[in-house]
Amino acid sequence: MSVIPFQLFSEPYGSTGNIGDNVRRLLGAPTLDPLQTVIRESLQNIADAAKLGVGPRIDIKIRRLTEEQKFALDSKVITSLPAAGQSRTVLRESLSQKELVVMEICDFGTIGLGGPTRSDRIPLGVKDTQFINFLRNIGAARNTVQGGGTYGFGKIALYRASRCSTIIVDTLPYGTGPEGRRIIACHVGPSFDIPGNTMLQSFTGRHWWGIPDPDDGIVDPLTGLDAQVLASNLGLPDRGADQSGTSIMILDFMTDGEDLQTLGNKVVEAVLWNFWPRMMRDTPASHRFNVRLELDGVPVTIPAPEDFPPLDLFAKAMRAARSGEGNDIRPLLATKSQIRVGTLALEKGLRTARRSLVGEGTVLPSVSQHIALMRPVGLVVKYLPGTALPDERLEWAGVFITSDDEDVESAFAESEPPAHDDWIPDNLPKGTHKTLVNVALRELRSCAADMGLSSPGGKPGRQSGPPLAKLAGRMGAVLEGVSGDGAERKRGKASGGRATPARARASAPSFLRLESTEAGAVAVFITEVRQNAGRNGRKLSTSAAVAVDGGRPIESDAVLPAATIVSVRSWDGSQCAEGGELAIDGAEGMYEIRVRIPFDCAVIADVEVLTESHQ
Numbered sequence: 001m002s003v004i005p006f007q008l009f010s011e012p013y014g015s016t017g018n019i020g021d022n023v024r025r026l027l028g029a030p031t032l033d034p035l036q037t038v039i040r041e042s043l044q045n046i047a048d049a050a051k052l053g054v055g056p057r058i059d060i061k062i063r064r065l066t067e068e069q070k071f072a073l074d075s076k077v078i079t080s081l082p083a084a085g086q087s088r089t090v091l092r093e094s095l096s097q098k099e100l101v102v103m104e105i106c107d108f109g110t111i112g113l114g115g116p117t118r119s120d121r122i123p124l125g126v127k128d129t130q131f132i133n134f135l136r137n138i139g140a141a142r143n144t145v146q147g148g149g150t151y152g153f154g155k156i157a158l159y160r161a162s163r164c165s166t167i168i169v170d171t172l173p174y175g176t177g178p179e180g181r182r183i184i185a186c187h188v189g190p191s192f193d194i195p196g197n198t199m200l201q202s203f204t205g206r207h208w209w210g211i212p213d214p215d216d217g218i219v220d221p222l223t224g225l226d227a228q229v230l231a232s233n234l235g236l237p238d239r240g241a242d243q244s245g246t247s248i249m250i251l252d253f254m255t256d257g258e259d260l261q262t263l264g265n266k267v268v269e270a271v272l273w274n275f276w277p278r279m280m281r282d283t284p285a286s287h288r289f290n291v292r293l294e295l296d297g298v299p300v301t302i303p304a305p306e307d308f309p310p311l312d313l314f315a316k317a318m319r320a321a322r323s324g325e326g327n328d329i330r331p332l333l334a335t336k337s338q339i340r341v342g343t344l345a346l347e348k349g350l351r352t353a354r355r356s357l358v359g360e361g362t363v364l365p366s367v368s369q370h371i372a373l374m375r376p377v378g379l380v381v382k383y384l385p386g387t388a389l390p391d392e393r394l395e396w397a398g399v400f401i402t403s404d405d406e407d408v409e410s411a412f413a414e415s416e417p418p419a420h421d422d423w424i425p426d427n428l429p430k431g432t433h434k435t436l437v438n439v440a441l442r443e444l445r446s447c448a449a450d451m452g453l454s455s456p457g458g459k460p461g462r463q464s465g466p467p468l469a470k471l472a473g474r475m476g477a478v479l480e481g482v483s484g485d486g487a488e489r490k491r492g493k494a495s496g497g498r499a500t501p502a503r504a505r506a507s508a509p510s511f512l513r514l515e516s517t518e519a520g521a522v523a524v525f526i527t528e529v530r531q532n533a534g535r536n537g538r539k540l541s542t543s544a545a546v547a548v549d550g551g552r553p554i555e556s557d558a559v560l561p562a563a564t565i566v567s568v569r570s571w572d573g574s575q576c577a578e579g580g581e582l583a584i585d586g587a588e589g590m591y592e593i594r595v596r597i598p599f600d601c602a603v604i605a606d607v608e609v610l611t612e613s614h615q
Contacts, residue, residue, distance in 0.1 A: 003230045006185065006209040008080045009219040013202045034161050034254055035263070036363070037419070039270040041157040042105045042248070043289070044379055044420060047278070049110035049130075049246070052174065055278070055288035056245070057108040059237065060267055062253065062260055063296045065100045072233035073100075073251075077168065077185050082207050087165075087189035094164035094252035101255055103161065106237055106247040113182070113246055114173030117220045128173075131221075135169060135186060135208075159188045163252040169221075170231045174244040181228050181239070184221035185209040260295045265357040267293055268302050273363045276305035277378040277399075280315050287378060309352040310368035313397035317372075321345035321399045330447070332400070334439045337432070341440045342402040344371070344447060348512060350528070350590075351395040371398035371448050373423065375412055382422055386448025391511040394526070396451050400444055411436045501530050504537025509593055509605040522566060525593040525605045535586035537609040542568055542580045544595040544605045563603040566594040584609075 043058065050056045065073065078095060081088045094100065115128035119136045122129065134155065159165045166187040173180050191205040210219030222230060232238065236247045255263060271291055272279070278289040281304055293300040305311040320326020321343050328346040333339065354364055370383040378401075389396060402412050411433035415423045423441060428434040509525035516522075531537050544563040565580035571590035575582060582591070593605050 003076055003222070003226050003233070004211065005076050005079045006222070007212045007219060008082065009208050009210070009212065009217060010082055010084075011204045011206040011208075013204060034157075035266050036270045036274075037157045038103075038105075038161040038250070039267060040274045040421070041419070043271070043275055043291075046105075046107040046110060047289075047377065047379060049107065049112070050287075051111050052109055052244075053286055054109050055283075055285055055290060056110050057290045057292070059104070059106040059108075059292050059294070060271070061104040061106070061294045062263055062267070063102060063104075063235070063294070065102060065235065069233065069235045070100060072230065076230055076233070077209055078166075079209070082187065082189065083194060084189055084192035084203070084205065087187060087192075087205070087207065090164045090189070091166065091187065094166070097252070100251070101253050101260075103250040103253040104236065104247055105250075107245040108239075108243045110174075110245040112173035112176075112180075112244045113169070113171040114176065114180070117182070118218065130173070131171070131182070135184065156188075158248060158250055161254055162250045163254050165189055166251040168234065168236075168249040168251065169246065170227070170234075170236050170249075171246040172239045172244050176244075177241055178228065179224045181225075181231070182221035182223050183227040183231055184219070262358070264293060264295045264300050266361070268300065269357055269363050271302060272305060272308055272311060274380050276308075276311045276314060277318055277372075277374065277380065280305050280318065282319065283378070303355070309354055310365065310395060310397060312352070313347055313349050313368055313395065314372055314399060316349070317345045317347040317397050317399040320347065321401050332440055332443050334436055337435075339408065339436065340403050340405070341408060341436055342400055344398060344400045344444065346371075346396060346398045346447070346451070348389065348394060348396045350510065350526070351393055367392070368395040368397045369448075369451065371400050371444055373400050373444070375402045375409060376404040379420075381416065381420065384444055384448050386445075387450070387452040389452045389512070393510045394512060398448070398451075400440070402440070407432075408436060412440075501532050504529070504531045504535070504588075504609040504611060506530075506540065506591075506607045506609050509542075509607055512592070515594075519596060520599070521597045523595045523597055523603055523605075525595065526571075527591050527593060527607050529584065529588045529591060529609060531586060531588045535588075536611045537588070538583065538585055539610040540568055540582045540584055540591060540607060541610050542582075542593050542605060542607045544580075544593075544603050546598060546601045546603055563598060563601070564596040565605075566596050568593050 039060075046056055046058055074095060078091065081091050111130065113131040113134055115126060115131050116122050117131055117136075119132045122132075158167050164187070166185065168183065168185045170183040171181070172178075173182075185208065187207040189205045189207070192203050194201045194203070208219045210221050212219050221227065228239075231247070234249065236249065239245070258266075271293075275289055275291075277283065278287055279291065279302075280288075283289075291302055293302055305315045317326070320329055324343075326345050326347065330344045330346070332341045332344055334341055351367060354362075354366070356362075367388050369386050369388045371386065372383055373381045375381070384398075384400075386396075386398075402408055411428070412423055414433065415425060415427050415437045417424060417427065423437055425434050425437045425441065428437065507528045509527045512524045512526045514521055514523055527540075529537065529540065542565050544565055546563050567576065567578050568580065568582040569576035569592050570584075570587070571592065575584060575587065575591075577583070584591075591607075593607065595603050595605055597603050
């Protein structure tokens with residue numbers, strides 16, 4: 001079947017003017033690199049388009065066009081070049097490459113880009129304007145509850161990622177059937193002028209390739225079976241009648257000289273770092289992202305957040321925030337109005353080895369000491385940094401989700417810049433909305449800063465000794481010189497297995513936090529117990545001693561009181577005993593050791609797994 005070649009239409013300025021190529025500046029500059037930005041913005045758009053009650057399937061592909069696909073591009077799509085010198089030059093350079101790299105971002109199970117194809121021809125009563133909002137208008141507001149905001153910045157991010165600022169959009173709107181398939185190409189370049197006999201004709205810099213209207217020459221998308229054939233010839237994915245959604249091909253994707261494997265690894269990190277809440281195993285099916293990545297047709301595995309430190313700790317905090325059950329959950333309230341602004345959940349754990357994907361360019365922190373900020377839609381807005389825990393073998397992660405109250409939700413949505421990567425109170429006029437955002441950020445910064453020093457509730461309690469902050473600093477200094485197994489979980493080899501120890505053992509206790517009690521300050525340590533094949537570890541025997549810098553214990557005497565083990569318990573609370581010994585009967589996992597601290601002292605703890613032969 002022969003497809004009609006596209007024709008070029010360059011947008012002239014209207015009699016009342018247009019927004020020209022300066023739209024990029026109007027929308028602001030992203031704080032992230034182009035790859036991070038295009039992944040973040042594209043998947044956020046997909047989240048807003050997922051209105052069908054099922055989580056979308058998202059395919060991300062980076063590939064080189066074959067000779068046949070390149071021929072289809074040259075002969076059927078980009079059939080002529082704009083008159084503007086700069087646009088003509090960049091397009092010619094891109095299309096003349098022997099190996100043309102493209103990135104495709106495709107979604108399935110979404111609403112697609114439906115409705116009218118021209119902004120000046122909208123039938124009465126039509127509410128679906130997705131196509132013109134995405135491809136024609138600039139900055140059109142969404143009607144998505146708890147959505148991203150506007151279409152403007154997300155579109156510009158796509159053009160920024162193309163060396164020739166050109167994309168091809170293939171879409172199947174929901175409920176239209178095969179005849180609803182649409183495909184069109186668009187380029188955004190600088191504005192330009194063409195002199196005439198007596199007048200100068202000005203153009204905005206936006207160009208489309210499609211099927212021209214016989215009346216005015218403005219191009220519309222190719223539709224129906226012809227669109228399906230052309231999409232297939234370009235290597236875009238097939239779509240059955242029940243696979244509504246949109247595929248966007250970014251021409252001459254900006255690789256910055258990096259190979260596809262490196263780019264793929266960066267995509268994996270970008271997807272996980274920004275969208276892990278929507279990729280967790282227990283995320284409701286209606287919201288879960290099913291993301292797949294291909295490099296030149298070869299699938300690349302994207303791990304679950306629960307298996308990708310430090311996102312495993314963030315995922316634990318997310319579950320706590322969703323369920324209301326966790327180790328440290330705090331409601332944030334506006335002081336005067338008592339409006340619930342949102343929920344903060346904090347979790348601490350062992351600092352686990354990172355899976356190295358990118359190297360020095362990684363977005364993953366070497367130590368997690370951040371709060372992930374998000375609205376109820378579950379997309380990470382930004383990470384708020386805090387202070388590290390005194391023991392470098394430990395880390396913490398927090399999740400703050402704003403209330404789903406309509407007034408609170410709109411306050412935070414309106415505070416976001418076009419890139420949706422921050423909450424900026426100054427974006428709001430003086431009033432309740434601005435106060436809510438200011439209160440939340442102030443409280444969150446305070447919590448993040450105090451994480452390494454405060455008690456579990458975040459507020460100082462009654463103290464019979466020195467301030468906890470002073471003790472925490474002393475504990476950190478003391479433990480710097482402590483050697484041993486370390487509390488870090490040992491990762492298995494590539495096969496995913498984990499070696500079984502020859503004997504039951506416990507890792508060196510790691511300092512976790514300080515607590516203030518009626519009887520004085522208590523240091524909480526954590527240890528990991530691993531059993532051997534016979535699971536013959538029967539009891540945990542713990543001890544503690546006052547210590548000086550470097551971790552050297554000092555024997556207790558009449559002048560220096562002894563450190564006392566208060567209790568030992570399993571991480572989930574199923575096993576607990578007062579004093580220094582706990583029967584574990586072959587169990588393994590994480591255990592807390594609570595030590596009462598003598599006045600103005602630091603302490604260290606020790607632990608041993610006893611077998612039947614020791615009892």
